[in-house]
Amino acid sequence: MSRNSRRIFAAFSLGYALFAGAVMAQAADAPADLTPEESDVMTIDPPKPTWFYVDGGWDMPGTSIFDGETGKMKGMVETRRLADMAIDPNGQYYYVAETIWSKGDRGTRQDMVTVYDSKTLNLVTEIPLPGRILIGSRKNNFIVSDDGKTAFVYDFSPTSGVNIVDLTKKKFTAAIELPGCASLMPNPGVGFSALCSDGSMATVAVKGTKGDITHTAPFFDATNDPIFDNFAYDRAKKQATFLTYTGQIYTAQISASPTVAAPFSIQAAAGIRPGETKPLETNWLPGGRQPMAVHRATGMMFVLMHMGEYWTHKESGTEVWQVDVAAKKVVKRFKLKDPMNNIAVSQTDKPLLYMNGEKGEALVIDVATGEEKHKIEKAGGSTITIADPL
Amino acid sequence: MTKFNADAWGEKLLRKFAGGSSRRSMLTRMGAALVAAPAFPLLPVSRAEAAKPDRSPEAKTVFARSAQTKDETKCDYWRYCAIDGALCTCCGGGIHSCPPGAEPSPVSWVGTCINPDDGKAYLIAYRDCCGKPACGQCGCDNTDRETQLYMPQLNNDVIWCFGTTSMEYHCSTAVLVGAAS
Numbered sequence: 001m002s003r004n005s006r007r008i009f010a011a012f013s014l015g016y017a018l019f020a021g022a023v024m025a026q027a028a029d030a031p032a033d034l035t036p037e038e039s040d041v042m043t044i045d046p047p048k049p050t051w052f053y054v055d056g057g058w059d060m061p062g063t064s065i066f067d068g069e070t071g072k073m074k075g076m077v078e079t080r081r082l083a084d085m086a087i088d089p090n091g092q093y094y095y096v097a098e099t100i101w102s103k104g105d106r107g108t109r110q111d112m113v114t115v116y117d118s119k120t121l122n123l124v125t126e127i128p129l130p131g132r133i134l135i136g137s138r139k140n141n142f143i144v145s146d147d148g149k150t151a152f153v154y155d156f157s158p159t160s161g162v163n164i165v166d167l168t169k170k171k172f173t174a175a176i177e178l179p180g181c182a183s184l185m186p187n188p189g190v191g192f193s194a195l196c197s198d199g200s201m202a203t204v205a206v207k208g209t210k211g212d213i214t215h216t217a218p219f220f221d222a223t224n225d226p227i228f229d230n231f232a233y234d235r236a237k238k239q240a241t242f243l244t245y246t247g248q249i250y251t252a253q254i255s256a257s258p259t260v261a262a263p264f265s266i267q268a269a270a271g272i273r274p275g276e277t278k279p280l281e282t283n284w285l286p287g288g289r290q291p292m293a294v295h296r297a298t299g300m301m302f303v304l305m306h307m308g309e310y311w312t313h314k315e316s317g318t319e320v321w322q323v324d325v326a327a328k329k330v331v332k333r334f335k336l337k338d339p340m341n342n343i344a345v346s347q348t349d350k351p352l353l354y355m356n357g358e359k360g361e362a363l364v365i366d367v368a369t370g371e372e373k374h375k376i377e378k379a380g381g382s383t384i385t386i387a388d389p390l
Numbered sequence: 391m392t393k394f395n396a397d398a399w400g401e402k403l404l405r406k407f408a409g410g411s412s413r414r415s416m417l418t419r420m421g422a423a424l425v426a427a428p429a430f431p432l433l434p435v436s437r438a439e440a441a442k443p444d445r446s447p448e449a450k451t452v453f454a455r456s457a458q459t460k461d462e463t464k465c466d467y468w469r470y471c472a473i474d475g476a477l478c479t480c481c482g483g484g485i486h487s488c489p490p491g492a493e494p495s496p497v498s499w500v501g502t503c504i505n506p507d508d509g510k511a512y513l514i515a516y517r518d519c520c521g522k523p524a525c526g527q528c529g530c531d532n533t534d535r536e537t538q539l540y541m542p543q544l545n546n547d548v549i550w551c552f553g554t555t556s557m558e559y560h561c562s563t564a565v566l567v568g569a570a571s
Contacts, residue, residue, distance in 0.1 A: 135547050
């Protein structure tokens with residue numbers, strides 16, 4: 001035995017003697033029938049419709065899982081800075097698109113989709129990718145098809161493209177160039193669609209490793225009145241709902257040839273003058289990182305609104321406006337105690353609003369009553385994802 | 391200062407890359423990206439040239455109306471009209487200089503900002519400094535003419551550390567590129 005080994009052995013022996021002594025001393029005071037506890041590990045249910053997932057963001061790794069009914073934390077999915085998480089619609093897995101380097105911040109770059117079991121939250125496998133964008137706080141850079149079989153990972157290297165992953169075979173299958181477009185949505189049976197810098201929507205029909213790209217006619221002004229790229233996609237209606245900086249609301253029917261309906265102004269829907277791009281026009285405007293959410297069964301849209309001038313599109317909302325999209329009416333306005341930056345809504349019969357702000361506090365509000373059900377400190381300050389099982 | 395010419399600037403940039411890089415290098419790919427994005431630096435320029443610039447208070451954004459030209463370590467310094475991140479001027483660097491040991495990204499997002507001293511608009515390249523942990527000092531997020539990801543050259547959330555030895559984001563500079571109008 002070397003000198004070092006002897007030292008380590010001696011240290012272990014001493015540690016064990018102290019531990020054993022402590023156990024014996026406690027055992028003397030304890031009831032005779034006490035069974036010593038063992039360390040074990042909890043499991044959780046598959047994703048439930050009342051659960052929401054808060055990305056810790058730039059300052060806090062991990063995506064925390066909360067139950068909106070109880071306000072309790074259920075567990076955490078490992079997400080590092082700038083990772084994107086998606087939930088398997090079949091409820092079996094959590095998928096994390098992420099990037100690491102072999103030596104921390106340097107060395108060999110590795111991009112991957114990491115797969116976690118939804119009940120144990122244990123690592124299942126890693127699917128290597130040729131690349132992905134580094135940005136964070138976006139819902140639509142990593143999306144899963146409605147049937148849960150395919151993932152689309154936006155890449156920017158800085159050429160613009162999409163990497164396609166077969167989630168059944170757990171394998172990367174194709175890289176498709178997508179010049180001038182980003183912000184993805186599923187397009188069932190076709191491939192995916194995306195928004196483009198010319199104001200159009202691109203649809204990519206994926207055939208094997210090739211993508212056939214078509215565009216709608218331009219319908220929005222990507223430079224002067226952009227659509228927020230954290231828009232909403234409704235799997236049941238195959239419909240996307242878009243919101244622009246000034247407050248125009250568009251709905252698009254997603255198919256091989258998507259169609260976009262004429263927009264309406266959220267301010268006009270509330271009976272006030274529409275938002276404008278001109279300076280010195282102070283008005284209610286949408287804002288935040290994730291400024292809108294849609295409750296698909298009722299067609300209600302929830303938008304974070306603030307008072308300000310144009311080009312304040314990242315500013316947190318001081319109110320939530322509830323919009324009946326089909327009727328083009330703002331039916332309710334919720335005043336917020338603290339400004340909120342991200343919003344999501346549960347797809348349950350009694351919808352709950354989930355929000356967080358710069359302080360990383362998460363808020364749960366009952367849509368029907370406006371009552372604050374829970375406030376969770378240090379929940380995380382970035383994107384909120386909801387469970388929406390098939 | 392000469393008037394900003396997007397084509398000449400792009401060509402100069404690409405020639406610089408081509409001269410100092412192998413054919414398959416990251417920089418060559420970035421050149422392709424610039425070529426593939428015809429809208430790249432043209433948009434702020436063409437917008438500025440489309441009409442005679444109006445610099446009255448009524449035509450200025452909230453940021454431009456209150457911007458100052460004295461202190462580069464404050465978020466309201468005029469060049470920071472579309473910056474997002476930690477100011478390199480607060481991290482041991484300068485307005486166009488990376489702090490020691492950090493590496494400037496050769497590509498960037500851009501902003502068109504008005505200098506209140508002369509009332510003119512200038513094209514500003516927000517080049518990230520890379521290869522060190524986030525500096526964390528003087529965090530700013532200004533959003534004049536800042537758009538979304540489908541127009542990445544005008545989006546201030548993208549980590550622009552391309553072609554650098556490490557993609558870790560440290561801080562952001564605001565490099566004066568040319569006159570925009």
